[in-house]
Amino acid sequence: MDDMLSSYNNKGKCLWSIKLPTSIVTLESVDINIMGMRLVAVTLGNGLIHFYQDKFLVDVLAAEDVVSAVRFGRFGREDNSLVMCMRGGGLCVKILKRTAKFEIQDSAATVRDLQNTKLNLPKKTKLFVDQTMREREHSVIMHRAFQHDLYRLRLTTARSYVNALTSSQNPVSYGAIDPLKLSAQVQGLGPKFILHLELQNTSRNKPSINLFLTFHCDARIYKIQKTYIPISFLAPGLPYTFVTPVECVSEMNISDIIKIVPNILNCDTPSKIFLMSIFLSFLLDSLGGFRLKQGQNIPIITAMINMPVSEGFQPM
Numbered sequence: 238m239d240d241m242l243s244s245y246n247n248k249g250k251c252l253w254s255i256k257l258p259t260s261i262v263t264l265e266s267v268d269i270n271i272m273g274m275r276l277v278a279v280t281l282g283n284g285l286i287h288f289y290q291d292k293f294l295v296d297v298l299a300a301e302d303v304v305s306a307v308r309f310g311r312f313g314r315e316d317n318s319l320v321m322c323m324r325g326g327g328l329c330v331k332i333l334k335r336t337a338k339f340e341i342q343d344s345a346a347t348v349r350d351l352q353n354t355k356l357n358l359p360k361k362t363k364l365f366v367d368q369t370m371r372e373r374e375h376s377v378i379m380h381r382a383f384q385h386d387l388y389r390l391r392l393t394t395a396r397s398y399v400n401a402l403t404s405s406q407n408p409v410s411y412g413a414i415d416p417l418k419l420s421a422q423v424q425g426l427g428p429k430f431i432l433h434l435e436l437q438n439t440s441r442n443k444p445s446i447n448l449f450l451t452f453h454c455d456a457r458i459y460k461i462q463k464t465y466i467p468i469s470f471l472a473p474g475l476p477y478t479f480v481t482p483v484e485c486v487s488e489m490n491i492s493d494i495i496k497i498v499p500n501i502l503n504c505d506t507p508s509k510i511f512l513m514s515i516f517l518s519f520l521l522d523s524l525g526g527f528r529l530k531q532g533q534n535i536p537i538i539t540a541m542i543n544m545p546v547s548e549g550f551q552p553m
Contacts, residue, residue, distance in 0.1 A: 242279060242289065253292045259283045265307045269317055274339065278319070280304040286321075288339065295339035302327060416440045417471070421540045427547025428485040432461075434540070435478050438471040445471040450479065458487040459544070485547040492546040 240261065243254040259282040267276040267288065276295065279287045286298040286307070302323035312318035317333035372379065416439045424431040438445050448468040452461045463481040471477060 242277075242292075244292065255289070255292055257281060257287070262303060262305060263307055265309055267309045267319075269333070271317070271335075272339075276339070278307055278309065280307055280321075290339065290341075293341045295341060298331070300329065417445065419540050421542050423483075423542060423544060427545070430483040430485070430544070432481050432483050432542070433478060434480075435476050436468070436471065437476040438473045440473045442473055444473060452481070454483075455493060458485065458491070458493050460484045460486050483544075487547075490546060493544050 240257045240259065241254050242257055242261070244252045246252060257279065262280045262282055264280075265278040267278050268274075269276070274290065277289045279289065280300075280303075281287065282303060284300050284303050286300060286304060287294055288296040288298070298319075300321060300323070302325050304321045305324045306322040308320045310316075310318065312320060312330060312332075315332050319331040319333070321329045321331070323329065418437045418439050420435045422433045422435075424433065434450065436450075446469060448471065450466040450468060452464050454461055461481060461483050466479055466481065468477070468479075
């Protein structure tokens with residue numbers, strides 16, 4: 238025997254080897270589940286037991302005699318017990334303490350091994366070399382192009398944000414007059430659905446009054462029972478829930494895509510709002526809801542609702 242402790246992978250390649258001071262008598266796997274560790278116990282011919290974690294020595298145990306057999310596992314009520322049979326016929330049992338700590342014995346050797354370990358770097362291909370030369374030659378142009386695209390992205394984002402605020406194409410209103418928050422949920426498998434709307438006044442101490450909720454849909458696909466819901470008062474900070482039934486009247490297995498419908502007409506009464514909703518329903522093939530205030534021609538906030546496909550159709 239060469240007195241070496243070696244480790245191999247599944248393909249039979251040697252990962253590391255350690256030279257031991259004396260000959261190896263037996264080996265045993267030490268699995269400590271409470272610590273999440275797996276050690277290897279190596280009994281030597283001089284009566285010592287070395288415990289290794291990978292290739293690092295973490296503990297040494299001195300036995301009274303040369304250990305000819307060793308076993309680690311449950312013994313009685315203890316889960317972590319080491320049972321050793323001596324060459325002279327003796328029996329020894331060691332119980333692992335719950336406060337035991339395993340630390341690397343020779344830290345200097347560990348540092349040296351890590352420093353001497355060569356990194357498995359891939360070889361440089363011709364494509365990599367050509368790309369590196371191209372980046373060196375055109376570094377200024379590439380940096381300018383990157384900065385130009387970054388500024389364009391920031392400008393597009395800022396424009397979209399301003400457009401969403403000015404046209405109320407978002408479910409949250411940031412206006413100082415009526416700061417509102419709107420969320421929508423669809424319940425049901427079809428053809429009858431229940432549309433739940435939750436509206437909340439996000440201001441601290443100012444209530445919202447004289448509001449109403451309108452809906453637009455394609456009459457060939459959906460039928461809304463309540464197309465107009467008046468909201469007379471919203472207390473600050475309290476969520477209000479509104480429910481309206483929606484029925485799929487189309488026999489085709491399709492669903493409608495939700496779009497934001499801004500109000501472009503000057504509607505100062507609920508009757509005009511209702512007439513405008515009927516007019517737009519013939520032009521739009523989507524289902525949407527938006528919040529308006531009397532005397533205002535732009536919706537305060539909007540809600541985009543993705544209606545699911547109806548699982549069944551019930552004839553009228």
